[in-house]
Amino acid sequence: MLRRTIASLKSSISLHITEEASIHNAYHCRTFTTQSPLHLREKDRICPKHIDSVITFVLGGPGSGKGTQCAKIVETFGFKHLSAGDLLRKEIVSDSEYGSMILDTIREGKIVPSEVTVKLILRELESGDNHKFLIDGFPRSEENRIAFEHITGSEPNFVLFFDCPEEEMVKRVLSRNQGRIDDNIDTIKKRLKVFESLNLPVIDYYAKKGKLHRINAVGTEDEIFEQVRPVFAACEKKATIT
């Protein structure tokens, strides 16, 4: 049964899962399913722990200020910040079997296969007691989005999109000075193309679902946070009422 559902999951979302057993064990899953996550029964979820979690996806182009604003949200609203890019970079230095593949992919500004990134995110979602998460830089593609939904059986409560003009993003990335291998003009051009072709459709998808909060990412960090604050304040208020 498990093998059959994994096989259909693979064909439906073009994943190349080579570690069914270890993913199964690591995340206490009971079964995989190809149903829409909204139809997953509690016992079918791979991560039953997520049921009461608040999950926020934080999207925007390279250098749009996602990480900067996430730090402010953590400080003000107590969310746990999971940056997909940071998790992948940690994997490179941790000598993991995926390290060299991830390094090559990041250097090229391309997207790492979803099962690798989702596995790293899941590990973080499952650790610790915090149940409010900011998932920064994910999903970067429809494949990322669908893999997350299928594997976790969860959808984000809401999605932030930091909307920034390309010129400003390039300026910010080139002056970031954190020694990132992808902060050079050639890779930035590739990342911008990938953002437009693969990430904008995800942003559109959440806009159509009424889950998207578009933030004008031009201005000082504090000005931008004043647009972000009400989104989370409303979420806190709702949690108090329900």
Ligand SMILES: Nc1ncnc2c1ncn2[C@@H]1O[C@H](COP(=O)(O)OP(=O)(O)OP(=O)(O)O)[C@@H](O)[C@H]1O
């Ligand atoms: N409002 C702002 N005005 C000017 N510079 C900013 C602003 N917000 C962030 N920055 C700077 O721009 C650079 C990129 O910001 P940040 O790292 O937060 O972007 P990001 O969206 O996480 O980028 P990436 O996707 O590449 O990780 C950093 O050096 C940061 O200090």
Ligand SMILES: Nc1ccn([C@@H]2O[C@H](COP(=O)(O)O)[C@@H](O)[C@H]2O)c(=O)n1
């Ligand atoms: N879902 C993701 C997120 C990131 N990557 C790769 O990491 C690079 C850096 O990401 P940042 O969010 O820190 O800018 C990105 O350009 C991708 O190569 C990914 O593959 N999938």
Ligand SMILES: [Mg+2]
């Ligand atoms: Mg970042």
